[in-house]
Amino acid sequence: MELTTWLNELLSDNLIFTPQTLGYYWEGLVTTTQLVFLSLLAGLVLAVPLAIGRSSGRRWISLPIYAYTYVFRGTPLLIQLYLIYYGVVFFDGIQETFLWPMLREAFYPALIAFTLNTAAYTTEIFRGAIKATPRGEIEAARAYGMSQALMMRRIILPSAFRRALPAYGNEVIFMLHASAIASVVTLMDLTGAARFVYARYYAPFEAFLFVAAIYLCLTFAILYFFRFLEKRLLAHLKPA
Amino acid sequence: MLDLHGYGPRLLEGAGVTLQLALLSLLLALVLGLLAASAKMSRSWLLHKTATLYTTVIRGVPDLVLMLLLFFGGQMGLNLLTDLLYDRTGIDLFINLNAFAAGVLTIGFIFGAYMCETFRGAFLAVEHGQIEAGKAYGMSNWLVFRRIRFPQMMRHALPGLSNNWMVLLKTTALVSVIGLSDMVRVAAEASRATHEPFTFLIPVAVIYLMIASVSEWAFARLQKRYNVGFGEH
Numbered sequence: 279m280e281l282t283t284w285l286n287e288l289l290s291d292n293l294i295f296t297p298q299t300l301g302y303y304w305e306g307l308v309t310t311t312q313l314v315f316l317s318l319l320a321g322l323v324l325a326v327p328l329a330i331g332r333s334s335g336r337r338w339i340s341l342p343i344y345a346y347t348y349v350f351r352g353t354p355l356l357i358q359l360y361l362i363y364y365g366v367v368f369f370d371g372i373q374e375t376f377l378w379p380m381l382r383e384a385f386y387p388a389l390i391a392f393t394l395n396t397a398a399y400t401t402e403i404f405r406g407a408i409k410a411t412p413r414g415e416i417e418a419a420r421a422y423g424m425s426q427a428l429m430m431r432r433i434i435l436p437s438a439f440r441r442a443l444p445a446y447g448n449e450v451i452f453m454l455h456a457s458a459i460a461s462v463v464t465l466m467d468l469t470g471a472a473r474f475v476y477a478r479y480y481a482p483f484e485a486f487l488f489v490a491a492i493y494l495c496l497t498f499a500i501l502y503f504f505r506f507l508e509k510r511l512l513a514h515l516k517p518a
Numbered sequence: 519m520l521d522l523h524g525y526g527p528r529l530l531e532g533a534g535v536t537l538q539l540a541l542l543s544l545l546l547a548l549v550l551g552l553l554a555a556s557a558k559m560s561r562s563w564l565l566h567k568t569a570t571l572y573t574t575v576i577r578g579v580p581d582l583v584l585m586l587l588l589f590f591g592g593q594m595g596l597n598l599l600t601d602l603l604y605d606r607t608g609i610d611l612f613i614n615l616n617a618f619a620a621g622v623l624t625i626g627f628i629f630g631a632y633m634c635e636t637f638r639g640a641f642l643a644v645e646h647g648q649i650e651a652g653k654a655y656g657m658s659n660w661l662v663f664r665r666i667r668f669p670q671m672m673r674h675a676l677p678g679l680s681n682n683w684m685v686l687l688k689t690t691a692l693v694s695v696i697g698l699s700d701m702v703r704v705a706a707e708a709s710r711a712t713h714e715p716f717t718f719l720i721p722v723a724v725i726y727l728m729i730a731s732v733s734e735w736a737f738a739r740l741q742k743r744y745n746v747g748f749g750e751h
Binding site: 348349352353354355356357360361364365368454455456457458459461462469472473476482483486487489490493494497498 | 575577578579580581582583584586587590591594684688689690691692694695702705706709710715716719720722723726727730
C-alpha cells in the first residue's frame with residue numbers, strides 16, 4: 279500500500295465524526311457528568327458523618343465503619359458494580375416497590391455502586407484530616423466551653439475540610455476515571471459512546487483517542503478548579 | 519463445603535491469571551517508572567518534556583479507555599505494520615496481540631506514570647551531600663546509584679509504591695472487559711449463567727482482600743528493612 283493512499287483512506291475515515299456520532303458523545307458526556315456529580319455529592323453527604331464516627335473513640339462505632347471502608351477500598355469497583363447490578367434483583371420484594379423501574383436500568387445500580395465506593399474513600403480522607411487537627415485548636419474550643427457538637431461544627435470540620443481539599447481533588451479525578459466502567463453494564467456514558475462508535479465503524483483510534491481527549495480536558499478542568507479552591511481556602515497556610 | 523457449581527477450578531485459574539497479570543505489570547511499571555523518573559530529572563530538555571507528557575497524558579485518561587485503545591487499536595496498528603513489512607520485504611508475519619499481553623502492557627504503562635512520580639519525589643528526598651560523599655570516595659555513577667541513591671530512595675518511595683500496587687491490583691479487574699479470563703470475568707460469567715451473583719462475586723472480593731492484606735504485611739517488612747539505621751518510622 280502506498281503511503282498516499284493510506285493517508286487518503288485515513289482522511290476519508292473522517293466520515294466517522296458525523297453530527298450523529300458527535301451526538302452520541304454528547305449524550306455520553308451528559309451521562310458521565312450526571313453519574314460522577316451525583317455520586318460525588320451523595321458520597322460527600324455520607325462521608326461526613328461516617329468520618330466523624332470513624333474518628334470516634336468508641337470502638338463499636340469506629341470499627342464497623344472501618345470494616346466498610348476497608349472492604350470498599352480493598353476490592354475493585356467493577357466487583358462492587360457487578361454485585362449491585364446483578365444482585366439487586368435478589369432483595370425480596372424489591373420488584374414490587376416503586377424503586378424497581380429505576381433499579382432495573384443500569385444507571386441507578388451504577389450510581390449506588392459509585393456512591394458507596396467514593397463515600398468509603400472520602401471517609402478515610404476526612405478521617406485523616408480530622409485526626410490532623412492541631413491540639414491547640416481543640417483545647418481552645420474546650421476552654422471556651424464549647425460542647426462536642428459545637429466544636430465539631432465550628433472548629434474541627436471547617437479546618438478539616440480545608441486540609442482535605444488536595445486529597446479530595448484527587449478523589450474527584452479518580453471518580454471521573456472510574457466512571458468509565460459504567461459502560462461495562464451497558465450504560466452509554468462517554469466510554470460507552472466510544473465503544474459504540476468503535477463497534478459501528480471499526481475505528482479504534484478515532485473512537486478512543488477522541489474520548490481520551492475529552493477525559494483529559496475534564497481532568498484538567500477539575501485540576502484547575504481545585505487549584506483555584508486551594509488558593510482561596512488555604513491562603514492562610516501559604517509561606518509568607 | 520463451598521458449592522461453586524463446578525466453577526471452582528476455573529475461578530482458581532482466574533485468580534492465577536489475576537496474580538500473574540498484576541505481578542508482570544508491576545515489573546513493567548517499576549522499570550518504566552525508574553526510566554521516566556530518570557528522564558524527568560535529566561538535564562536534557564527533550565527527555566524531560568517527553569517524560570512530562572507521558573505522565574500527564576496517562577494520568578489524565580481513564581485506565582479502561584487506554585486499555586480499549588491499546589487492545590483494539592494495538593492489533594490494528596500491528597497489522598498495519600506487518601502489512602507494510604510484507605509489502606516492502608515479502609516477510610509474512612502475523613503478530614497476535616492477545617488480551618493478556620494487552621493487559622500487561624496497558625497496566626504497566628499506566629502505572630509506570632504513577633511510579634515515575636513516586637520515584638522522582640523519593641530521589642529528590644535523598645540528601646545531595648550523600649551523593650557528593652559517594653563521588654568523593656571515587657565511586658562511579660552506577661555505583662553511587664546502586665549503593666547510595668537507590669537504597670535510600672526506596673525508603674522514601676515504599677509508602678507510595680505500596681499505594682500504587684494496591685491500586686494496580688484492583689485495576690487488573692478491568693482486563694475482564696477486554697476478554698481475558700481473570701477471576702472477575704469467570705465470576706461474572708458464572709453469575710449470569712447460574713443467576714447467583716453473590717456465590718461467585720463475594721469469594722472473588724475476598725480473594726482481592728486477601729491479596730491486599732498479604733501485600734500490606736510484605737510492604738511493612740520491606741519498610742522495616744529499608745528503614746534500618748533510621749529508627750522507628
